[in-house]
Amino acid sequence: MATLKIRNLKKGFEGLEIIKGIDLEVRDKxxxxxxxxxxxxKSTLLRLIAGLEDVTSGTIELDGRDITEVTPAKRDLAMVFQTYALYPHMTVRKNLSFALDLAGKDKAQVEAKVAEAARILELGALLERKPKQLSGGQRQRVAIGRAIVRNPKIFLFDEPLSNLDAALRVQTRLELSRLHKELQATMIYVTHDQVEAMTLADKVVVLNGGRVEQVGSPLELYHHPANLFVAGFLGTPKMGFLKGKVSRVDSQGCEVQLEAGASVLLPRTSATLSIGSSVTLGIRPEHLELAAPGQAGFSVTADVSERLGSDTFCHVITDSAEPLTLRIRGDLASQYGERLQLHLAAEHCHLFDEGGAAVANPLQAAA
Structure with missing residues (x-):
């Protein structure tokens, strides 16, 4: 078992509150x-869990044991940093075994753990090399291996892929995902890259200004963001937003008149919206489409297009100066300055109230 519970955790530096009362549970595996x-x-929160920063108030429990004031060495956690922090004068083998040797572990046991970590991370052929003879990806694997041999209750990763090039980041991301499944371990991973969050996580914790904005599975947060911040942060390219006002509320639903020129009738929502309420409508690039002949829509001006092979991202500007992005087939593209007509499908629209909170849409909830 390796369950972590955080209760009303706060951290301040010189009167400035950085972590503002976080409650969170990380379940086993x-x-x-x-x-x-x-x-x-996010990194401050990870360092508080690791014991590398003192808690201002609140508690951290690991398997029911309060570790808030416990020293890092006695928390049974292992941390992998953004910088590899390898000993340059030691071989890979010695880097892997150093912590166990220092703790006086049995030599045969140490060798067995090093061999197992080397097998998992495919480091067998590199054990006698020194860090300067390794690539960035190999060094990061050694740093991860150093955590594996300790057999901790929880692995902590602080932006471990930030120093790798784009191709190597993708490869190492896949290796980390396989590692989690093979070890069946509890892992907490910090990143500013939402692609890493979406592809690696069982559970994503979106942080903003020292507070938790939303917790859930990657697809739950993608399809049902709790507010404008989460909606705009998750997704590549990001969700487009259109300002508007509620123009009608009746048994059919809620009609929104957009500043961009269109009106959209949304299904009856669970929130109470009145005529004249300011709202924001959100739409993801893959759900924006060109209006068919005779279909209701609104005008935009094409900006630049990004061709990615399988897809093309067409950036457009509405008549109310709001940027949007369309995700279309890779063999298509808009011409710079071209006038286009776009259509909004109600079932794919997200609605946010004046305070930025999501307004429930029954069609989305059923999706």
């Missing part, structure tokens, strides 16, 4: 990713 923009507090 979960891969949990903390994601958010720079300065949101």
């Amino acid at each position: 979960e891969f949990v990713v903390f994601v958010g923009p720079s300065g949101c507090g």
Whole structure:
């Protein structure tokens, strides 16, 4: 078992509150990713869990044991940092075994653990090399292996792929996912890259300004964001937003008149919206489409297009100066300055109230 419970956790530096009362539970064998923009507090939260920062108030429990004031060495956690932090004068073998040797572990047991870590991470041929003879990806695997040999209750990763090039990041991301399934371990991973969060996590924790905005599975957060921040943060390219006002509320639903020029009739929502309420309508790039002849729509001006092979991202500007992105087939593209007509399908629209909170849409809830 390796269950972590955080209760009303706060951290401040010189009167400035960085972590503002976080409650969170990480279950046994979960891969949990903390994601958010720079300065949101995700690395600070990880360091509080690891014991590398002192808690201002609140508690941290590991399997029912309060570890809030326990020293890092006695928390039974292993951390992998953004920088590899390998000993340059030691071989890969010695880097892997150093912590166990220092703890006075049995030599045969140490050798067995090093051999197992080397097998899992495919480091067998590199054991006698020194860090300067390794690539960035190989060094990061050694750093992960150093955590594996300790057999911790929870693995902590602090942006471990940030120093790798794009291709190597994809490869190492796949290796981490396989590692989690093979070890059946509890892992907490910090990143600012929402692609890593979406592809690695069982559970995503979106942080902003020292607070948790939303917790859930990657697809739950993608399809049902709790607010404008989560909606705009998760997704590549990001969700487009259109300002508008409620123009009608009746048994048929809620009609929104957009500043961009269109009106959209949404199904009856669970929230109470009145005529004249300011709202924001959100739509993802894959759900925007060109209006068919005779179909209701609104005008936009084509900006630049990004051809990615399988897909093309067409960036457009509405007449109310709001940017949107269409995701279309890779062999298509818009011409710069071209006038286009777009259609919004009500079942794919997200609605947010004046405070930025999501307004439930029954059609989305059923999707």
